[in-house]
Amino acid sequence: MPLLLLGFRDELTGRPWQPPARHWPGSPLVGGRDEQAGGTWLAVHPGVPRVACILNARGPQAPPDTRRSRGELPLRAATEGREALQNLHDDRAALARYDPFFLICADLDPKDTKDPKDPKDPDALMLSWDGTRAGLEQLQTPGTHLITNAGHTYPPTSGDSDAKAEHFGFKFAAHRPDADPAATIKDAWGDWLTLAGGDGLPETDPAAIIARRELPDGRLWGTTSVTLIALGADGLRYDFQPVPSDPTTWYGVDL
Numbered sequence: 001m002p003l004l005l006l007g008f009r010d011e012l013t014g015r016p017w018q019p020p021a022r023h024w025p026g027s028p029l030v031g032g033r034d035e036q037a038g039g040t041w042l043a044v045h046p047g048v049p050r051v052a053c054i055l056n057a058r059g060p061q062a063p064p065d066t067r068r069s070r071g072e073l074p075l076r077a078a079t080e081g082r083e084a085l086q087n088l089h090d091d092r093a094a095l096a097r098y099d100p101f102f103l104i105c106a107d108l109d110p111k112d113t114k115d116p117k118d119p120k121d122p123d124a125l126m127l128s129w130d131g132t133r134a135g136l137e138q139l140q141t142p143g144t145h146l147i148t149n150a151g152h153t154y155p156p157t158s159g160d161s162d163a164k165a166e167h168f169g170f171k172f173a174a175h176r177p178d179a180d181p182a183a184t185i186k187d188a189w190g191d192w193l194t195l196a197g198g199d200g201l202p203e204t205d206p207a208a209i210i211a212r213r214e215l216p217d218g219r220l221w222g223t224t225s226v227t228l229i230a231l232g233a234d235g236l237r238y239d240f241q242p243v244p245s246d247p248t249t250w251y252g253v254d255l
Contacts (some may be wrong), residue, residue, distance in 0.1 A: 001231065001232040003051075003107075003122035003124070004231075005053070005106065005229040006192060006226070006227070006228055006229075007041070007042050008209055008223050008227075009223065011222075015034070016035040016036065017034050019032055019242055020238065020253045021033075028045060029079065030043065030238065030253060031074070031075075032227075037071050037072075039075060042227055043077075044255075045078045045079065046235070049231045050105065051105075051107070052073075052104065054073050054104070056149055057100035057130055058130065059100035059131035060131040061099045061100075062098055066096070067098070073088075077105040078105070081107060085105055088103075089134050089135075095129050103127045103128075104139075106122065106139075107231065108123065108231060108232075109121050120233050124138070126147065144173035144176070146168060146172065148165070154168075164206075167207040168207070175192065175195075177190040181232070181236075196241070197210065197244075224244070225242050225244065226240070227239070227241075239252055239253065240253050
């Protein structure tokens, strides 16, 4: 399985959502559904296969009278592919309707030959929008990349430090699982399950990827689910954890 994705959804814990399924009539997409806005944080297109996901970024918010939900963007990207990111990048009027984000779309890039036995290479593209500027970045393959709300933090490209990247980046890179679709979740993901469970860090640690914070108004913000995706030439593996850090809640999503 040449392309792997591990995603953490951080959100207000009281915001309602539904676990991954085919929530959008007439669409082949599978993903979790945000009940408040109707979109998603991550969607897969099993027929390609393709995965798209979004992270909130830092910067000024969109005008309230024209703001649209960022949750519609992974649905568009998973449906249309990387071309959707390129089109958005060139459409400043459309981007201005969204709060800042990082949108990632990944699939297997077909070779020039039409030989069905010819392997496909993973291809991942990220569109960034900070409320003022847009950027496109091809995520180099082969390689391991860590994206947070601060951006592309691993491999490090500048003198800036990021606690999550410093703690987890090299660990993910050193223990790449095979994600065998026929294996159990534990055997398929190996050491990544330990890392996905937080690697023993407390939820309040700046490096924690399973996070939890009590806000001044009494609401709770934190990690509300974890997703593991594997894309291969012969299909897709989609595993989901609705209760972060509880290993007994992992299950394979019905595709």
